[in-house]
Amino acid sequence: MTTFFLFVLLVLAGLIGAYLYRVLQGPTIFDRVLGLNGISTKAIILLVVIGIVYDRVEMFVDISTGYALLNLVGALAVAKYLEQKGLP
Amino acid sequence: MEILSIIFILTGLFFLIVAAIGIIRLPDVFTRSHAVSLTDSLGAFLLLVGIAMYEGLSMNLLKILAVLALLYLQNPVIAHATLRAAIRAGLKPWKEETS
Numbered sequence: 343m344t345t346f347f348l349f350v351l352l353v354l355a356g357l358i359g360a361y362l363y364r365v366l367q368g369p370t371i372f373d374r375v376l377g378l379n380g381i382s383t384k385a386i387i388l389l390v391v392i393g394i395v396y397d398r399v400e401m402f403v404d405i406s407t408g409y410a411l412l413n414l415v416g417a418l419a420v421a422k423y424l425e426q427k428g429l430p
Numbered sequence: 431m432e433i434l435s436i437i438f439i440l441t442g443l444f445f446l447i448v449a450a451i452g453i454i455r456l457p458d459v460f461t462r463s464h465a466v467s468l469t470d471s472l473g474a475f476l477l478l479v480g481i482a483m484y485e486g487l488s489m490n491l492l493k494i495l496a497v498l499a500l501l502y503l504q505n506p507v508i509a510h511a512t513l514r515a516a517i518r519a520g521l522k523p524w525k526e527e528t529s
Contacts (some may be wrong), residue, residue, distance in 0.1 A: 350443065353446075353447075357450045358452060361453060364454065370516070372515065372519075376453075376512055377466075378508070379466055379512070380449070380470060383501065384446075384468050386474075390478065391481070399485060399490045399493075399494075400493070403493040403494060404493070406497065410500045410501065411500070414500075414504040414507070414508070417512075418507070418508065421508070421511035422496055424512075425514065
């Protein structure tokens with residue numbers, strides 16, 4: 343079963359590469375914000391799976407909750423700022 | 431129970447891969463937001479439910495479900511805020527060229 347979760351871990355880490363392409367390449371700044379949101383969703387799931395692999399789920403789930411809260415506040419702040427500033 | 435959780439996790443991975451293909455292939459920011467907010471939410475839901483099944487009844491189950499609820503709150507809210515900023519900045523939605 344650990345092998346299966348390592349496989350899930352590898353696939354998730356590979357998917358982050360696709361979002362990273364959009365963050366680096368995106369024509370407008372809103373594409374980059376959307377890509378960052380996707381990367382943070384993957385990171386939250388990745389932390390829970392790492393907890394399963396290391397057998398310390400109770401600790402890693404707390405870390406991923408904190409990461410999710412930080413991401414929510416940060417992305418909303420960026421969106422509000424861009425809304426008032428307009429296209430750069 | 432393990433077989434069921436493996437099925438759930440593999441289905442979730444399939445939807446996450448579809449979302450990653452979508453964010454590379456789709457033409458502009460309004461269409462890409464579908465890949466990020468809709469497909470990503472479904473994939474994350476299936477994957478975390480599979481992990482919760484594997485974990486069994488314990489305190490960790492409640493914590494994983496709390497993370498899931500948080501993901502469901504934040505994913506559409508962030509996509510909506512970003513797209514509202516995009517449309518107020520004057521981006522035009524993509525249209526297919528009719529030749």
